[in-house]
Amino acid sequence: MLKLPGLIDPHVHVREPGQTHKEDWNTVTQAALAGGVTMILAMPNTKPPIFDAATLDLALTAAKDKARCDYAQFLGAGPDNADTAASLAPRAAGLKMYLDSTFGELRLDDMTLWTPHFQKFPKNAPMVMHSESRTMAAAILFAAIYDRPIHIAHVSLREEILLIKAAKERGIKVTCEVSPHHLFFPSPPSPLPVGEGRRGEGRLEVRPRLADQKDVDALWANLDVIDCFATDHAPHTLAEKDGENPPPGFPGLETMLPLLLTAVDDGRLTIDDVIKRLHTNPRRIFNLPEPSETWVQVDEDAVYEIKASEQFTRCGWTPFEGWKVKGKVRKVVLRGRTVFDDGKILSEAGYGRNVRV
Numbered sequence: 001m002l003k004l005p006g007l008i009d010p011h012v013h014v015r016e017p018g019q020t021h022k023e024d025w026n027t028v029t030q031a032a033l034a035g036g037v038t039m040i041l042a043m044p045n046t047k048p049p050i051f052d053a054a055t056l057d058l059a060l061t062a063a064k065d066k067a068r069c070d071y072a073q074f075l076g077a078g079p080d081n082a083d084t085a086a087s088l089a090p091r092a093a094g095l096k097m098y099l100d101s102t103f104g105e106l107r108l109d110d111m112t113l114w115t116p117h118f119q120k121f122p123k124n125a126p127m128v129m130h131s132e133s134r135t136m137a138a139a140i141l142f143a144a145i146y147d148r149p150i151h152i153a154h155v156s157l158r159e160e161i162l163l164i165k166a167a168k169e170r171g172i173k174v175t176c177e178v179s180p181h182h183l184f185f186p187s188p189p190s191p192l193p194v195g196e197g198r199r200g201e202g203r204l205e206v207r208p209r210l211a212d213q214k215d216v217d218a219l220w221a222n223l224d225v226i227d228c229f230a231t232d233h234a235p236h237t238l239a240e241k242d243g244e245n246p247p248p249g250f251p252g253l254e255t256m257l258p259l260l261l262t263a264v265d266d267g268r269l270t271i272d273d274v275i276k277r278l279h280t281n282p283r284r285i286f287n288l289p290e291p292s293e294t295w296v297q298v299d300e301d302a303v304y305e306i307k308a309s310e311q312f313t314r315c316g317w318t319p320f321e322g323w324k325v326k327g328k329v330r331k332v333v334l335r336g337r338t339v340f341d342d343g344k345i346l347s348e349a350g351y352g353r354n355v356r357v
């Protein structure tokens with residue numbers, strides 16, 4: 001048995017408020033604990049999006065009642081909420097800026113809309129970018145101009161990781177995360193199970209898209225540039241994924257650690273690489289507290305197949321169905337309480353704490 005610190009996932013789509021048929025604070029935090037994650041940072045592209053005091057309260061009230069692991073909630077950057085967001089910074093995980101198209105309404109197309117956020121959001125509070133390819137280059141230039149740290153979400157391309165490496169070498173304050181699906185999915189992706197009358201392409205929809213093998217290889221070759229792993233847990237139901245206009249996103253909370261532990265077993269990573277990117281670095285980058293008496297017990301030798309039917313997420317599927325992995329979460333202790341034991345959630349709804357209070 002291996003003992004790990006409580007893992008931190010800085011990129012989770014909770015779906016509450018507004019889309020609780022996909023997931024809510026209760027189910028997502030159960031999925032987190034089952035995956036060895038004791039703290040999640042929640043994204044703001046909910047319905048309504050989280051962009052002012054009233055919507056922040058909406059999310060935090062639901063979380064207070066329902067969360068079973070610790071959490072904080074991001075604010076979304078909108079076209080005219082820079083002052084409001086800056087004043088709410090102490091209560092939030094940080095500010096999320098959507099600079100490219102994805103699921104939800106929050107997107108800042110015009111660069112003049114970025115400027116007030118870069119000018120006003122406190123420099124010691126985290127700012128996270130959904131920015132792909134050349135938009136990422138622009139975001140890094142903003143970080144240099146305004147001399148403030150930024151964190152790049154879900155890096156997936158060779159050109160991106162190489163640019164971040166060069167920016168870091170220049171002393172620009174940029175950090176980044178990579179999601180397991182961008183590290184582990186084969187390229188081209190093997191088709192996923194067939195949905196009703198369709199060919200499974202909807203299930204493969206995700207932003208950023210699954211990339212080419214050269215991109216996947218570049219991420220592995222530049223592991224030292226990757227500060228964090230993050231699931232980008234983005235649950236949508238199978239009916240939605242197999243329907244018209246499939247929304248992008250994969251659930252990931254319950255599969256991240258098993259996939260990473262399998263890579264450790266294969267000699268592609270060390271366990272210290274995992275701890276650094278799922279605990280030490282996210283704590284530093286997002287200014288997160290260290291909960292006392294919090295740890296995860298893992299059976300490194302357990303070999304099994306990933307099955308959606310055993311997951312806690314409400315969305316009811318996983319893109320990793322049937323994958324053989326080695327390494328299982330047995331027990332999770334959060335602030336002195338056993339909250340997960342041998343497949344069972346033991347913390348009650350509401351045990352989770354907002355780490356920004």
Ligand code: DOR
Nearest residue numbers: 102103206207234248249
């Ligand atoms: O695939 C994605 N799904 N990428 C995103 O950036 C958003 C997410 C979602 O919220 O579904």
Ligand code: ZN
Nearest residue numbers: 011043232234
């Ligand atoms: Zn996301």
